[in-house]
Amino acid sequence: MHPANQTKDQRVCARRDQIVAASRLCFRKHGFHGAGMAEIAKMSQLSVGQIYRYFVNKDAIIEEIVRRIVFKKIQIMTGGAHNLKQMASNLAYRVIGVQNIDHSKIDCPELSPEQNEIDHALMLEVTAEATRNPVVEKILRDAESKLFNEAKAMMTPYYPDMPEKELTARLEMMAVMCEGTAFRRLTQAHADPETLKTIYNQVFLKVFSDSTPSHTPEN
Amino acid sequence: MHPANQTKDQRVCARRDQIVAASRLCFRKHGFHGAGMAEIAKMSQLSVGQIYRYFVNKDAIIEEIVRRIVFKKIQIMTGGAHNLKQMASNLAYRVIGVQNIDHSKIDCPELSPEQNEIDHALMLEVTAEATRNPVVEKILRDAESKLFNEAKAMMTPYYPDMPEKELTARLEMMAVMCEGTAFRRLTQAHADPETLKTIYNQVFLKVFSDSTPSHTPEN
Numbered sequence: 001m002h003p004a005n006q007t008k009d010q011r012v013c014a015r016r017d018q019i020v021a022a023s024r025l026c027f028r029k030h031g032f033h034g035a036g037m038a039e040i041a042k043m044s045q046l047s048v049g050q051i052y053r054y055f056v057n058k059d060a061i062i063e064e065i066v067r068r069i070v071f072k073k074i075q076i077m078t079g080g081a082h083n084l085k086q087m088a089s090n091l092a093y094r095v096i097g098v099q100n101i102d103h104s105k106i107d108c109p110e111l112s113p114e115q116n117e118i119d120h121a122l123m124l125e126v127t128a129e130a131t132r133n134p135v136v137e138k139i140l141r142d143a144e145s146k147l148f149n150e151a152k153a154m155m156t157p158y159y160p161d162m163p164e165k166e167l168t169a170r171l172e173m174m175a176v177m178c179e180g181t182a183f184r185r186l187t188q189a190h191a192d193p194e195t196l197k198t199i200y201n202q203v204f205l206k207v208f209s210d211s212t213p214s215h216t217p218e219n
Numbered sequence: 220m221h222p223a224n225q226t227k228d229q230r231v232c233a234r235r236d237q238i239v240a241a242s243r244l245c246f247r248k249h250g251f252h253g254a255g256m257a258e259i260a261k262m263s264q265l266s267v268g269q270i271y272r273y274f275v276n277k278d279a280i281i282e283e284i285v286r287r288i289v290f291k292k293i294q295i296m297t298g299g300a301h302n303l304k305q306m307a308s309n310l311a312y313r314v315i316g317v318q319n320i321d322h323s324k325i326d327c328p329e330l331s332p333e334q335n336e337i338d339h340a341l342m343l344e345v346t347a348e349a350t351r352n353p354v355v356e357k358i359l360r361d362a363e364s365k366l367f368n369e370a371k372a373m374m375t376p377y378y379p380d381m382p383e384k385e386l387t388a389r390l391e392m393m394a395v396m397c398e399g400t401a402f403r404r405l406t407q408a409h410a411d412p413e414t415l416k417t418i419y420n421q422v423f424l425k426v427f428s429d430s431t432p433s434h435t436p437e438n
Binding site: 028029030031033034091117120121124125127128130131132137140141144145148149152165166168169170171172173175176177178179180181183184186187188190191192195196198199200202203206207 | 247248249250252253310336339340343344346347349350351356359360363364367368384385387388389390391392394395396397398399400402403405406407409410411414415417418419421422425426
């Protein structure tokens with residue numbers, strides 16, 4: 001957002017928030033196909049015409065939802081890479097929270113942390129949709145790519161001696177572990193969290209504090 | 220299946236396969252809500268009445284689909300825990316294949332490995348559905364729990380000195396990494412696969428060869 005006119009921007013922002021919040025609920029309830037612009041409008045307490053002033057179509061709303069969720073995910077992931085112990089503990093207990101997120105960096109933030117579960121479910125829906133809808137696939141890929149690269153730039157000062165290739169691979173591994181844990185939350189927790197915490201810890205230490213390039217696999 | 224009458228069982232098996240295959244395509248195309256029994260019947264080239272002879276309702280079909288997919292996943296996961304190097308390489312290259320699966324252990328196996336992508340997409344759909352539909356959530360949890368415990372039993376002989384709690388936590392970590400990698404396949408591959416392979420390797424060695432004094436996995 002370019003704050004040329006802060007007051008107008010704030011109004012636009014609030015409207016977009018309102019529409020995004022309503023759309024999230026509609027998509028959750030009926031899926032992407034089931035939820036139409038009319039329903040989104042009704043839920044937003046706006047007219048369909050008003051909705052189109054803020055989003056050109058349903059895909060644009062999906063894009064905005066994805067952008068916000070992916071942004072939060074990357075924040076969590078890179079936050080974790082700075083505080084490995086906390087991250088290990090969170091993941092072991094299947095907490096993939098929005099805590100410690102710098103909301104000032106998100107345009108039009110949805111601040112309520114209880115939106116977390118909805119985020120997770122919506123991302124599953126988006127990802128499922130992406131496997132059959134090339135437009136959604138592109139939205140997902142583009143948002144993720146842009147933010148992955150931002151995350152990498154944020155991480156670089158913490159690992160000044162690590163080659164970019166190494167840092168990228170380590171961030172990817174962190175993403176794999178976050179996504180995998182998020183996915184596993186839907187299953188029964190078989191493992192003792194404290195035992196699991198130790199393993200997450202060991203893995204993170206291996207992946208992130210061992211800043212020597214990984215060209216010598218220790219076997 | 221109890222092979223009291225093998226010929227009849229084989230017939231039942233073939234019919235169930237036929238229905239499962241048709242349902243997979245219907246669910247892929249229209250989602251769980253969109254796909255009705257009439258469409259599944261049409262796609263199966265059977266009558267709706269015939270479908271109900273093999274599955275009491277749509278949930279029962281979903282249950283069978285989930286059971287088969289989860290079984291394959293657990294097979295891949297435990298197979299990986301026996302061959303860490305291969306697993307590291309597969310995951311680094313985002314190959315989550317059905318290779319090396321003992322199909323003799325799956326009732327009514329769908330043998331075609333190209334079904335893999337469909338499996339992945341269907342599981343995303345099932346998991347998204349599970350977040351709002353308690354029946355599907357229970358199906359998913361029960362199938363996964365049963366098979367996770369079978370996997371643990373299969374692994375135990377390889378790690379005879381490892382306390383059960385440890386083995387469970389390590390298997391959970393393997394599951395996290397497999398699911399996370401599967402999820403990340405939808406994003407652009409940022410990391411160099413060879414660099415990533417080394418990291419997967421290090422992590423697997425950390426997770427699976429540590430505290431196994433009696434057994435040194437083959438590297």
